[in-house]
Amino acid sequence: MNLTIIVGSSRPCGVSARVVALVRRHLGEEVAVDDIWLKDYRIDYCDADNACADQDCQVQDDVGQLVARLDRADAVLYLPVMHAYGTNSRFQAFLERVGYGFLRPRERPLRDKLAAIAVVGRRYGHTAVFSQVALNVLLNKMILVGSGFPPCFQTQLAHDPEAEQALRETLDRLCEHHCRLNPPALATGKPERILRPIQFQKG
Template sequence: MHLTIIVGSSRPCGVSARVVALVRRHLGDEIGVDDIWLKNYRIEYCDADNACSDQDCAIQDDVKQLVARLDRADAVLYLPVMHAYGTNSRFQAFLERVGYGFMRPRQRPLSDKLAAIAVVGRRYGHTAVFSQVVLNVLLNKMILVGSGFPACFQTHLAHDPEAEQALCETLDRLCEHHRRLNSIGAANRRPEKGHQSMHFHNG
């Protein structure tokens, strides 16, 4: 499985970086992890001109490059940061572009990819941000995977064992679902044992 993490933080050494390190440590070397830090990309705000209903978005920025990286992933972990009880502005711009305008004329290329969410913030508002990203995941027709409780990391804590457990269980479920989907796909591609093609002749 190849996992891509979308990181909303602008702090290279903050809690989000610790979460990315946790993901890599938990998954080990067998799972490829690609972390995309949105701070390194130019993401313009959606202009809501609705022209993307039937043609590609005309805004020239790095969103096309970001979507190409996401398209190569088997699973995506959204890692937004909470500002003012909502997601930070850069992540909000990303959600608007990728959820609303950019994907629509492209027939939702992230459809059926596995997705999970973890939220970083001081306190309060975590579940509101979590719910917003859930709606974006569903809009892009992805498959949402969770562990029963949202992984919400509180930045005022030196360690957040509850959030770490929720995230690790979610990562395990991502791997499990990826294996199941692959086994189903392999079974569908494999011809049944002893099956022979049937030919009908007029007689």
Template sequence: MVDHGPWASIAALNGSERPDGLTGRVLRMLAAQAAEHGVHLDVIPLAEYDITPCGPCGDCNVRPLPCALDDDVPALVDRLVRADGVLYAAPVHGFGLAGVMQNFIERAGVGHLRFDRPLANKVAGVVVTGRRYSHDRVYGQLIDNVLLNRMIVPGSGFPAFVHDQFAPGEDQEGLAAARGLMDRMIDLMRILLLPHGGRGDTARLLSLPRNERAGLLSPAG
């Protein structure tokens, strides 16, 4: 059998200051899952790149040209544009979005993406990691960013909130939500990207369990 390589790619932003922390572990799990479906997860550890915070210039809303700061943001934006889907993954820090991801979405959004919204109609998802506080605030901010850029978010059951535990992988419910999100992103990408409108995949989607609690129920119900 000839290996034709991945049929699609997802750019996954790791917005943690610790690329090998919980967020990184979750993304490695999702990368392996995506590979099983023939999709490449392009993990981008933002902490390893030069991302200059927004400065005092103050002309972002009137300037007709992209941000002129010389750093890695234009190249990172290009990776998002070339991907078929985008996954935002970030931890909760100080009851809010981690600074690395905050810097990137500010610079990328106002400085590069607002001119022609090149991420429009890409499939997108959000994973939030952390202890057990304020996941919903970070999730809401990132979802707002996704919708601002006119991307498509598939419903996948519970939001993908993964709580930190003493041992990796203890939050089975959170990890199941993250895996469910990845499955739904890939299924929607099949419909949007594959020939004939993905009609066969649509039928398969409609046959999937629609209750995210189904896997949590005991055999006795």
């Protein structure tokens, strides 16, 4: 499985970096992890001209590069940072550009990719941010995977065992669902069919 992490933090050595390290440590070498730090890309604000209903977005920035990296992933872990009870502005711009305009004329190319969410913030508002990103995941017709409790990391804690456990269980669920959606090939070399073809009556 190829997992891409979208990191909203502007701090290369903060809590988000610890979360990325935890992901790599937990998954080991069995999963290829690609972490995208939004701070390294130019992401302009959506101009809301609604022209993307019929044609590719005309805003010239790095969102196309980001989407290309996401397109190569089997699963995506969204890792926003909470600012003022919402996502930080760079992550918000990313959600608007990717979730609203950029992917719409392309018929949602992230459709059916697995997605999970972990939120980094001080103390209050984690679940509001989680819900916002979850709606964006559903807008792009992705498959949202969770473990019961959302991984919400509190920045004032040196260690957050509960959040770490929730993240580990979420990662395990991502791997589990990836295996279910991609069963091993049979002896014939052809993948096993999960759904039977629909037979229509002639008439």
